Amino acid sequence: xxxxxxxxxxxxxxxxxxxxxxxxxxxxxxxxxxxxxxxxxxxxxxxxxxxxxxxxxxxxxxxxxxxxxxxxxxxxxxxxxxxxxxxxxxxxxxxxxxxxxxxxxxx
Amino acid sequence: xxxxxxxxxxxxxxxxxxxxxxxxxxxxxxxxxxxxxxxxxxxxxxxxxxxxxxxxxxxxxxxxxxxxxxxxxxxxxxxxxxxxxxxxxxxxxxxxxxxxxxxxxxxxxxxxxxxxxxxxxx
Numbered sequence: 001x002x003x004x005x006x007x008x009x010x011x012x013x014x015x016x017x018x019x020x021x022x023x024x025x026x027x028x029x030x031x032x033x034x035x036x037x038x039x040x041x042x043x044x045x046x047x048x049x050x051x052x053x054x055x056x057x058x059x060x061x062x063x064x065x066x067x068x069x070x071x072x073x074x075x076x077x078x079x080x081x082x083x084x085x086x087x088x089x090x091x092x093x094x095x096x097x098x099x100x101x102x103x104x105x106x107x
Numbered sequence: 108x109x110x111x112x113x114x115x116x117x118x119x120x121x122x123x124x125x126x127x128x129x130x131x132x133x134x135x136x137x138x139x140x141x142x143x144x145x146x147x148x149x150x151x152x153x154x155x156x157x158x159x160x161x162x163x164x165x166x167x168x169x170x171x172x173x174x175x176x177x178x179x180x181x182x183x184x185x186x187x188x189x190x191x192x193x194x195x196x197x198x199x200x201x202x203x204x205x206x207x208x209x210x211x212x213x214x215x216x217x218x219x220x221x222x223x224x225x226x227x228x229x
Binding site: 034036038043044045046049055087089091094095096097098099100101 | 144151152153154157166167168169202213214215216217219220221222
């Protein structure tokens with residue numbers, strides 16, 4: 001099974017900051033990676049697919065990069081509505097696995 | 108507008124059964140794979156099961172194999188999760204979500220329902 005290690009598990013940031021979240025796969029997954037945002041009490045929302053493709057309607061301050069085993073979600077100029085928990089998911093093979101999540105809190 | 112609406116959650120005793128339903132609208136259901144993802148209270152997301160458009164391919168996380176069954180009814184635009192031999196660790200919000208595959212490329216979980224809570228407790 002492919003394990004996804006996400007870091008950090010939590011972070012504090014200020015509005016306007018640049019935030020970087022990393023997911024590391026235990027083996028190569030090409031670009032079979034998705035990033036989600038989840039706010040309390042809500043279903044997850046897809047932000048990025050195929051590691052770097054921005055979902056329609058998602059602000060351009062969100063970007064994804066990486067291939068193989070190392071992936072990054074970057075939020076440029078963090079906005080108040082971006083405070084949430086972020087998850088990566090690999091879909092290279094079954095079982096699908098999510099990263100442990102990164103909670104982005106207000107500093 | 109794409110809509111996914113889960114139902115069937117509730118309180119069940121350990122060893123009991125529940126059947127979750129997910130009714131969908133706003134897209135061509137019989138062209139989509141469907142999946143279930145769960146989230147235990149205060150915890151992260153866990154993929155549970157997927158089913159292909161004609162129901163011939165089903166995949167499960169190891170922890171539910173032999174206990175849970177995913178199925179679909181295209182006439183009712185619905186996907187189901189039959190959960191048997193429930194355990195306390197199955198307590199979670201269960202979400203259904205869409206997967207669209209075309210020409211060997213799959214788009215995972217672009218649409219989600221609001222979730223239904225399953226509590227396994229005596």
